Amino acid sequence: MQSPVRAVALCTLLVLAGCAGGPVPTDGDGRMPLDTDTPTPTAATPSTPVDAPPSATASPDGIEAEVIGVVDGDTIDVRLPNGSEDTVRLLGVDTPEVHAENDPAEFPGVPDTEAGRDCLRSWGERASEHAKDELAGKTVTLSFDANEPRRGYFGRLLAYVHVDGESFNYGLLTQGLARRYDDxxxxxxxxxxAAEDAARTNGVGLWGACAVDDPQTATETPFAVADGGEPLRIEAIHPDAAGDDRENLNDEYVTFGNAGDETIDLAGWTVSDEADHTYTFPEGAEIGPNGTITLHTGSGEDGDGHLYWGEGSPVxxxxxxxxxxxxxxxxTVLERSYDG
Structure with a gap:
């Protein structure tokens, strides 16, 4: 039988050993973890995570999981292969808050005004809807980062999420639905x-809707008051189509959004560039509350939130x-300039 004194000494050593360790990691929100001993998934994970941009065709190695719920644009609930359920905080990105107050200072160019905060919340809701549309009910692949812990502040998994071989985290940035998480x-x-910078330069997503040139002096987020008093915004400008612009005219577009509560009727309104190329919105061109409509330079059949200018060359x-x-x-009710 083991001596009681030796058993007590052994237990003491084990407790002391558990107190030693390296630096305490932070999670994707930059907070200190409450419980760094939370078990991590037992399935094999890659030693070097893969996070390919959407154009990549290779599928990342990692843990497969079923998305069973969406908390917001950058947080999801999943079911792991062993049947356990977990919450995943997407690494490297931060979508606007929908369950808490937004801080415009975190999004360069967004004015620290009520309009700026309201605009961010609206885009947080859009990011959440995007996550539901793209992820809910699907099987995704989770991969991890060698520089980050597996879990963070709330015990959530910190991971890159891949769906159909594409990086969902990265896509949030290219679509202007999130900022890079800098902490x-x-x-x-x-x-x-680089993805965030490109979205900001081209006014994609929240950067086109919420940001202004001089947030220090801004009092409102820029918009045009459409007939009926509803606010029309330019939400995205995409002048540089993939490949040769002349061969891909429909990837050159401007997206307009309705930030109000009533449908906007744009019939008879026009869109022009500095060279006075002009498009007139047709009868039936409407944007519902929190909806969007995209004007493509090329040809196509109008409908489902898309309009076609019918030009034969880039605008x-x-x-x-x-x-x-x-x-x-x-x-003239609204102008927005952009740089190359």
Whole structure:
């Protein structure tokens, strides 16, 4: 039988050993973890995580999981292969809050005003809907980052999420639904930073809707008051189509959004560039509450939130131009310039 004294000494050593360790990691929110001993999935994980941009065809190695719920744009609930359920915080990205107050200072160019905060919340809701549309009920692949812990503040898994071989985290940035999460040393900081910069430069997503040139003096987020008093916003400008612009005219587009509670009727309104190429919205061109409509430069059949200019060559200059919106009376109600 083991001596009681020796048993007590052994237990003491084990307790002391458990107190030693390296630096305490933070999670994707930059907070200190409450419980760094939370078990991690037992399935095999790659030693080097893979986070390919959406154009990549290779599928990442990692843990397969079923998405059983969406908390918001950057947090999901999953069921793991062993049947256990877990919550995943997407690494490297931060979508606007929907369950808490937004801080415009975290999103460069967004004014610290009620309008700025309201705009961010609206885009947080859009990011959540996007996550539901793209992930809910699907089997995704989770991969991890060598520079980050497996779990963070709330015991959530910190992971890259891949669906159909594409990086969902990265896609949030390219679509202007999130910013790069800067309070983290994750491996793909430079790539994610470049994606955010491109979205901001081109006014994609929340950057086109919420940001202004001088947030220090701004009092409102820029929008045009459409007939009926509803706010129309330019939400995205995509002048540089993939490949040769002349061969891919429908990938050159401008997206307009309705930030109000009533449907906007744009019939008779016009969109022009600095060279005075002009498109007139047809009868039936409407945007519902929190909806969008995208005007493509090329040809196609109008419908499902898409309109087609019918031009045979590019309209929007890749190195900079101005989108000019006029109402049915010919009055300029909204201008937005962009740089190449």
């Amino acid at each position: 983290s040393g994750f491996e793909y900081r430079d790539r994610y930073g 929007w200059n890749n190195d900079g131009d101005t989108v000019i919106v006029r109402n049915a009376s010919g009055e």
